[in-house]
Amino acid sequence: MSSGSDFTKAQTFFNYGNDAAMKQNFEYAIQMYREACKIDVENLLYRAALRGIERKKFANDPSKVGRLVGAKNQPIRLRARASKAKSNWKNVLEICEEAFVNNPWDISVSRDAAEAAEQLGYNNLAQWIVEAVQMQATDAEFFRFAAHIHEINESWPKAIACWEKVKKIDPNDENANRQINSLSAQASIKRSGISDAIDKHDDAPSGPGEAELEEMKAQKLTPEERYQKEILEDPTRTSSYLQLADLFKLRGQLEEAEKVMARGLKANPGNRDLAFAHAEIQISRIQGAIDRCTRRLAEKPDDEKAKAKLEEFTTLLNDYQIKEFRRRLTLQPDDMGLQLELGIRLARSGKHDEAIAAFQQARASADHKVQALHQSGLSFESKGSLKLAERMYQDALKAADSTDMGIVNALHYRLGRVAEAQGNPQVAEEHYNEVAANDYNYLDVAQRLQSLN
Template sequence: MPPELEAQDIEKARTFFQYGNEAALKSNFDYAINMYKEACKRAVDNLQFRQALRGIQRRKFGNEPSKVGRLVGMTNKKIHFSARSARGKEKYAQAIETLEEAFTNNPWDVAAAREGAESFEMLELYPIAQWYLESVQSEVGAKDAEFHRHAAHVHELCEAWPKAIASWETVKRIDPYDDEAERKIKNLAAAATMKRANYEGAIEKAGETPKESAEEIAERLEQLKLEKMTPEQRLHNEIQKDPKQVWPYIELADMARKRSQFENAEKILSAGLKANPKDPALQQNYAEVQMTRLRRAIEALTKRVDDDPTDVTSKSKLEQLHRMLLDYEIKEYRRRVALSPEDHNLHYQLGLALARDSKHAEAIGEFQIAKGSPNLKIQSMLQAGLSFEADGRAKLAERTYQEALKSLEPSDTANFNALHYQLGRVNETLGNMEQAEEHYNEVAANDYTYRDIAQRLRNLN
């Protein structure tokens, strides 16, 4: 981003932040939340903006977690899933922005805080990741050792040794037989001692090397060994310590995907699923990698067939890959819909995949659910109409297109043309040539080059 554009964004962020402050003073919670969100969107790395946003979100509930509705958990589950999806695609800022919707519903959402902390960690904004976890620590379950392991990891990234040690001590209280906790506490204590010694040595004119016990030397060497590890080695080390941890697999796979090493990413996630077979985040990331690999293979084979149309073997293989990808997409979207049945976009995506597979009766059902979303209503009805046509139900298609036209915004020329064009096609099928011509004329008046509209009007005349 050019420096002048970055400066403009920062200035806009400050303006939105000021608007938020003014609204907060008047207890205009919704407007303040929106303004702070805009500020955070333009300055992802600004902790002050994020803290102000969370503060006003909590004020809206009177700073009482008990006032959050019981059904919010189900609503936020869908948002968590969307955020994971964005993070799986390396869209960390988008994931963070998505999670703010969850915090608006429940400003003490522990799962959202952990998701957000992981995205900030990937952006190397460790202090914000640390604050995310600390801001919900009072709501963490008494037996949630995984949260405290996560917190310890982030505290360590921030070199907040006492906090990291305290988190591992909490893990040890929850699970007295956790060997890793004991080892980490010793290592972190050594790191803290080394850091303190470095500070003291820096201000001494003639510092002498302090005497160390054999145990202290061993601990220091172990710490130095850890510090020399690459990020990948550290993550592999975490997996060896506890294969049930999900985040190291996802982060390792993310690193592989950034390098376009999709086969390696698949192996990492496959190992994660072997250890955590029902984890939805691992399942989704694994599916995304598999589908990406299939799409890349299809692109390569398509180019080969385009270069040599006589290559029968490549053509056959290309057809097989298209079939495999479509089957995988349908299976994956069915799984996601089962997890988040209230997500209209998932129903829409499943409908598109089913329609591509000529399963139009099932596709229509998905589109009819998807049209419950205002943002997807027109597209869902258009797609439902196309499936009705493909299924030989022209009258139902006509009715669906007409209903969609009634909901159309006046400025939506693209869908206006698409719906009138399909209505023309349907009326041709039904033998209503005059009505077909009227619909084609509506399209031609907007865009005479639209598809084959000119030829169809000539044929009717």
């Protein structure tokens, strides 16, 4: 268990992580959350924040994890196995977190991490780890392991559900029905035994003391019930709201998560952590609606209702993000990363004058200069101010890392488009040739070169 000073250090790292997350600085946020988890290993709030920001890097979409990540994680898993062989379970857990940075939905790594947590005696953490990836799992062996983890946490319905999943995946598993019957019996025995002890403790001449009875009552509570109880007992305990909301998010119940955050903000007005978490949930809810409309249109491109809804939700998301980044800037007016993000959202809304003003502030930061100049150029180009757009792109190109082909190609391409628009085909061709030399398939650069020639 962490000492008081260790707890303070972990909390400090966690706060640094929250600040970095608000600035969209994912790498630093991950680093800080990992440091917090190293100190306070079984803290589910820290662990959930870490996994949440890792997933946000991939827009909360497992399909966006690269195909080669398995090979990238293989040497990390080998190191974890070496530590496992030495029973260095805390090290196993830390090594697994390295792999989650590359793929926060990795099933094999999750199993290794959950096993390490179990060996360390952190059964709740082990359960959280398996539940975090259960929706992506398709392997019967994983669900057998998950059933075991739920069983040691006495989460009988969850363990039974896992064995039911095993039956569907592997109909020849003769052990599944035996396990389901056994778990059902255990649940009944435990339920009746605890209930009798609680009901009869007043009349019993001897038996469990008050502390034991409270512990027995607590064992009956699910994590959701426990957090609800903590909130009722102390409405100012912000960690309980955050942990309860994370539970709902893991289940995909974003509406319930939002209600928890709204309740927390009502009891703790102005709390930065709750306000940030509430905004992130609202953004996820709107993004989810956008994703559903996009999938609908992929199936039925002529669905006018879906098109209208997509436009409505896209506008809603942009407006909400503008309002949110402005709120964050009132708290951190010197944060140029927030200025950049605000400018991008303003530009998406067609508010290019306001966007340019935000980009001009953001470019004062060395970390954001290139992107701010690039975005300024796009806004000037949208306004028809081609000379100013050209200047922004040229300044960005001078400041850019010459090895960063993504930004170099983007800037040369825009300079080519601006040159074409100004009637300078020779200059345009020079810029397009720069792009083609790096990536001939970049956008429509091949067709534009052909047209110019």
